[in-house]
Amino acid sequence: MAGIYNENTAPLDAAAAAKAAFAAVEGKPFPQDIFTAPELNWAVIGCGVIANQMAQSLALAGRKVYGIANRTRDKAEAFAREYGVEHVYDTFEDLYADPAVDAIYITTPHNTHIDFLRDALAAGKHVLCEKAITLNSAELEEARAIADEHGVVLMDATTVLHMPLYTELRRRASSGEFGRLRLAQINFGSWHSYEDTGNRFWNRNLAGGAMLDIGVYALSAARLFMESQPTEVVSLANCFETGVDEESGFVTRNAQGQLGVFSLTMHAKQPKRADLCFDDCYIEIMSYPRADRAVITWTEDGHREEVEAGVEAYALCYEIADLEKAVAGDESKRELIKYAADVMETMTQLRRDWGVVYPEEE
Structure with missing residues (x-):
């Protein structure tokens, strides 16, 4: 299905694509090879769109969210009724103090993440945090240090890091099957109206802008296949009147000479497309943030492999x-935070170059 995209239809927006994806598996048996580690009790902070998708996803597997906390209790209670959540907490502190909670999923706006991370990790809870996991590298370094101090797992929820398609492609790339990666060229274009400049996409006080909202997907898709993180970055960006980045083009290069070429926009649709160019083939991934399909075109004879x-x-x-596997000791899952840290470092540098600074960073 790969993002509900084909050559004859335009890609759907994120909410519509998710709805279509859920509809496509309705009534089908849940795969038995996804949840293989011991099950954890999950609590969710926030009741927005992605929190609802998380509850719906667990329901596909016959599982439920254990607890919910939200700034507005009425919304938390409505969420609990809809998804059969057992515990609604009066305060976030009550959630952290509940010994039955093993892991917390943070789904609030970017600029609130570090406060929740500090408290949740210090309380000894494992944390899966929505993208962008923090505002900047300094915040992520702090969160990682707290996680290490308390012996818990911190994981970035950027979907690219977790989709099985990337695990399979990386396995084949690591074996040398594709040759050496030379270039990753990655696009992401969204369209958001100018009519409501107070929404999270345009609002500087909510850490808006393209980089933290969609750039994290593009950079993550490239970083997974690079031998190391970029050491050089050149870029141009246009900023919106609110002070956030609206569109940008940038090129990265690492110590091995591997190039990344990226284009982002928040006010013009373009295909969510990743092209990974190796010595022996190139790989096309459409609607790459949640992709389950790729096409390999082999250099020698031009044949295509799905x-x-x-x-x-x-x-x-x-x-x-993946978080449950990491808690159970899977080192390949524990190491995903290192890729997230590399991506965050690049995003932080780019925003610094553009003069995009959030109030929390002043």
Whole structure:
């Protein structure tokens, strides 16, 4: 399905694509190979769109969210009624103090993440945090240090890090099957109206802008296949009147000479497309944030190979499963935070170059 995209239709927006993906698996048996580690009790902070998708994803597997906390209790109670959540907490502190909670999923706006991370990790809870995991590298370094101090797992919920398609492609790339990566060219274009400049996409006080909202997907998709993080970045960006980045083009290069070429926009649709160019082939991934399909074109004879792995509808299940695997000791899942840290460092540098600074950073 790969993002509900084909050559004859335009890609759907994120909410519509998720709805279509859930509809595509309705009534089908849930795969038995996703949740393989011991099950954890999950609580959610926030009741927005992604929190609802997480609850719906767990329901596909016959699981429920254990607890919910939100700034507005009425919304938390409505969420609990809809998804059969057992515990609604009066305060976030009550959630942290509940010994039955093993892991917390943070779904609030970017600029609030570090405060929740500090408290949740210090309380000894494992944390899966929505993208962008923090505002900047300094915040992420702090959160990682707290996680290490308390012996808990911190994981970035950027879907690219968890989709089985990328696990399979990286396995083949690591084996040398594709040759050496030379270039990653990655686009992401969204369209958001100018009519409501107070919404999170344009609002500087909510850490708006393209980089933290969609750039994290593009940079993550490239970083997974690079030998190391970028050491050089050149860029141009246009900023919106609110002071956030609206569109940008940038090129990265690492110590091995591997290039990344990126274009982002928040006010013009373009295909969510990733092209990974190796010595022996190139790989096309459409609607790449939650992709379950890729096409490999081989250099020698031009033949095309389809690769399918995972199912788009289970994107958030893969995230939850990866944290549970990491808690159970899977080092490959524990190391995903290192890729997230590399991406955050690049995003922080780019915003610094553009003069995009949030109130919390002043």
